[in-house]
Amino acid sequence: MGFKPGEIDVPFDRSGMVIPSNTNFLDTWEAMEDLVTAGLVKAIGVSNFNHEQLERILTKPNLRVRPLTNQIECHPYLTQRNLISFCQSRDVSVIAYQPLGGSSGGVDLMDNPVIQTIARKHHKSPAQILIRFQIQRNVIVVPKSVNPKRILENIQVFDFELTEQDMNDLLRLNRNLRLTMFPTVLSWLPLPAPLPPRQIQGSEELVRPRTGLGGTEAELPRNPQKQRGPRSKEASRAGLRKSTGTVWQVLPGTERPA
Numbered sequence: 001m002g003f004k005p006g007e008i009d010v011p012f013d014r015s016g017m018v019i020p021s022n023t024n025f026l027d028t029w030e031a032m033e034d035l036v037t038a039g040l041v042k043a044i045g046v047s048n049f050n051h052e053q054l055e056r057i058l059t060k061p062n063l064r065v066r067p068l069t070n071q072i073e074c075h076p077y078l079t080q081r082n083l084i085s086f087c088q089s090r091d092v093s094v095i096a097y098q099p100l101g102g103s104s105g106g107v108d109l110m111d112n113p114v115i116q117t118i119a120r121k122h123h124k125s126p127a128q129i130l131i132r133f134q135i136q137r138n139v140i141v142v143p144k145s146v147n148p149k150r151i152l153e154n155i156q157v158f159d160f161e162l163t164e165q166d167m168n169d170l171l172r173l174n175r176n177l178r179l180t181m182f183p184t185v186l187s188w189l190p191l192p193a194p195l196p197p198r199q200i201q202g203s204e205e206l207v208r209p210r211t212g213l214g215g216t217e218a219e220l221p222r223n224p225q226k227q228r229g230p231r232s233k234e235a236s237r238a239g240l241r242k243s244t245g246t247v248w249q250v251l252p253g254t255e256r257p258a
Contacts, residue, residue: 029057033065045069045093051086058090071095073180074139075130076173077109084139095140100130102179109179114169122160125153132157133170 004011004019011019032044045068046054057067070087074080074096087094101109109115110126119126127143131154134141143154162170 025053026056026060029060036065043068045071047071048073051083054087054090054092058092067092069093069095069140071097071142073098073178074134075099075101075109075179076112076115076133076170077101077175077177077179079171079174081171081174084137088138093140094138095142096134097142098180099134099141099143100127112173114173118162118166118169121166122162124157124160128153128157129162129166129170132160132162133167136162136167 002021002023003009004021013019029044032041035041036044044065046057047070049057049070049072054067054070057063070083070092072080072083072094074084074094075098080094084094110130112126115126115129119129122129124132127150131141131143135157145151145154
C-alpha cells in the first residue's frame with residue numbers, strides 16, 4: 001500500500017485524488033513473512049489498518065505469521081473503540097500513536113477542561129492522564145518527547161488509576177477527529193486555474209497546487225513532508241510541526257463497527 005512510483009512523491013489524478021500503487025498489501029505481507037522466516041525480524045505488524053484490511057490478512061490462505069500489532073492514531077478525540085475491540089478480539093495488540101493529541105481549531109487537547117479536571121483530581125499532568133487512559137484500555141502507548149523532564153514524567157503513570165467515571169468522561173470526548181493528516185488537495189477549496197497535465201513516465205498526471213488559495217506550481221513544495229515549518233510550543237509537546245502553506249485533508253474519522 002503506497003503511492004504510484006514516479007518523479008512526484010505524492011501523485012494526483014485529475015480529480016485531485018492520490019494515485020496509489022498497484023501493489024496488493026497481501027503480497028507485501030508475504031514478503032514480510034519471509035523476513036521472519038529468515039530470522040531477520042522477530043515480529044511484524046501493520047499501521048493504520050481498518051478492521052476490513054486487517055481481516056484480509058488474518059483470513060489469508062496459507063498465512064504463516066499473524067500480525068502482532070496494529071499501530072493507529074488514538075486519543076480522547078479519536079477513541080477508536082470499535083477498531084480496538086476488533087483487534088483485541090483477534091489477539092492483535094494496538095499501539096496508540098499521537099496519544100497526547102495536538103491542536104484542533106486553536107484548542108490543544110491537553111487544555112480540554114475535562115482532562116484538566118481529571119489531572120487536578122489525581123495531582124498529575126494532562127499528559128500523564130492521557131497516557132494512563134490508554135494503558136487502562138490495554139493499549140500500548142507511544143508518547144514522543146525529547147525533553148528529559150517530560151520523558152521521566154511520561155513513565156510515572158503506574159502509581160495511580162483512573163476511575164470508571166474518569167474513563168467514561170474521557171471516552172465521551174470522542175469526535176472521530178484525526179489530528180494526523182494526509183497531504184492531498186481539498187477539491188472544495190477555491191483553487192487557481194488547473195495546471196496543464198504533465199507527461200510523467202508515459203502517462204498523464206496532473207500536478208495540482210497544494211496551497212488551496214493561490215500560488216503557482218513553482219511556488220509549491222514538491223514534498224509536503226519535507227517542507228516543515230517551525231515547531232510551536234504546543235506542537236513540540238505533541239510531536240507535531242506546523243505545515244508551511246500546505247493544505248491538509250483529514251482522513252475519514254469514523255471506523256465502521258466490526
